[in-house]
Amino acid sequence: MRTRVATTHRQRRTALAAVATAALTALAPARAAAPSGEVLGTRAQLRDAWLSVDAVVLGIYAGVDSSLGAAYHAATVREVWLGTPAPGRLLFKAPRGINAKPGDETLLMLWDRLNGATDAYLDTARERYGDATGARIGPDSLSGYLLPFPQYAWPLQQGKLRLKGSSAFPEEIKRSELKKEFQELEYTLLPAELYGRSDVVVHARVAAVDKRHRVIEGISVEVRVYVEFEPIEMIKGSQPDSLKLDYGAFPRSPRFVRDEQVILFLKKSGNELILEAGKRAVFHVQQGSIAETGQPLREFFKVLRAGEG
Numbered sequence: 001m002r003t004r005v006a007t008t009h010r011q012r013r014t015a016l017a018a019v020a021t022a023a024l025t026a027l028a029p030a031r032a033a034a035p036s037g038e039v040l041g042t043r044a045q046l047r048d049a050w051l052s053v054d055a056v057v058l059g060i061y062a063g064v065d066s067s068l069g070a071a072y073h074a075a076t077v078r079e080v081w082l083g084t085p086a087p088g089r090l091l092f093k094a095p096r097g098i099n100a101k102p103g104d105e106t107l108l109m110l111w112d113r114l115n116g117a118t119d120a121y122l123d124t125a126r127e128r129y130g131d132a133t134g135a136r137i138g139p140d141s142l143s144g145y146l147l148p149f150p151q152y153a154w155p156l157q158q159g160k161l162r163l164k165g166s167s168a169f170p171e172e173i174k175r176s177e178l179k180k181e182f183q184e185l186e187y188t189l190l191p192a193e194l195y196g197r198s199d200v201v202v203h204a205r206v207a208a209v210d211k212r213h214r215v216i217e218g219i220s221v222e223v224r225v226y227v228e229f230e231p232i233e234m235i236k237g238s239q240p241d242s243l244k245l246d247y248g249a250f251p252r253s254p255r256f257v258r259d260e261q262v263i264l265f266l267k268k269s270g271n272e273l274i275l276e277a278g279k280r281a282v283f284h285v286q287q288g289s290i291a292e293t294g295q296p297l298r299e300f301f302k303v304l305r306a307g308e309g
Helices: 002-024 043-052 119-137 175-188 191-197 297-308
Strands: 038-040 055-064 072-082 088-093 105-112 153-156 160-164 171-174 200-216 219-236 244-248 261-269 272-274 282-286
Touching: 043 105, 043 175, 055 153, 072 105, 072 175, 119 200, 119 219, 153 160, 160 175, 171 175, 175 191, 191 261, 191 297, 219 261, 219 297, 244 272
Parallel strands: 038 160
Antiparallel strands: 055 072, 055 105, 072 088, 105 153, 160 171, 200 219, 200 261, 219 244, 261 272, 261 282
């Protein structure tokens, strides 16, 4: 009887561990199937990955940099689709591995100096690496870029991404078509576009942040974040009775710090307010300017309101 109970207990813990892994990377694309040149994933997963990262480059993956150690991977960047990486040699960290082989033309979706990291990702990294967390995932003088998941590397074959989703037949997307799709998506994330389709836009201070782990048998299967804001100025819409957000810490979720000032672009969903575009619907105010655009606060508001007349 004891053996049977122990075995069942181990099986349950194994199953829960699988659930936890799935919960923490729910929006991450599935692993690549290298032998056929197909990548397991969908256009929706590509979109979610794009929304969660700070930089996207197309280049030739060169493998681990043997002179610097296993923490550093290299690529030769040919095109920059998002963010500020420069063409040429790029070093980045890939603590969880990478779904690409040296020589592959690869679309790399990266976090810039942990700007894209969620609370769940950081907590998981601390549990995995302990005191070595900074060295494994943190920015340093050699590289500020991180490939958070192996699945955020998308190898192309002959200039095409071959997506293997639920269909029996792979979907082929040409490099140029893929770039155009992302450019169109990025256009919808411009502040003026977000403003036009938001129900509430507010300049607010983060009053409180509460992270809660749902733990089953010692395994964290979900991280939920509860944030309260103190409105400073309503830019669009009427001030709600209370300004709160409750969300799961998935890859494209934002990370808030108490007392920071932010501009929130919110949509109504039933009786709740949500960040439709995840972290891309949050702009940070630093010393009277918008960090993401470099505009003074009043100029930013003026541009947003320009389309109303």
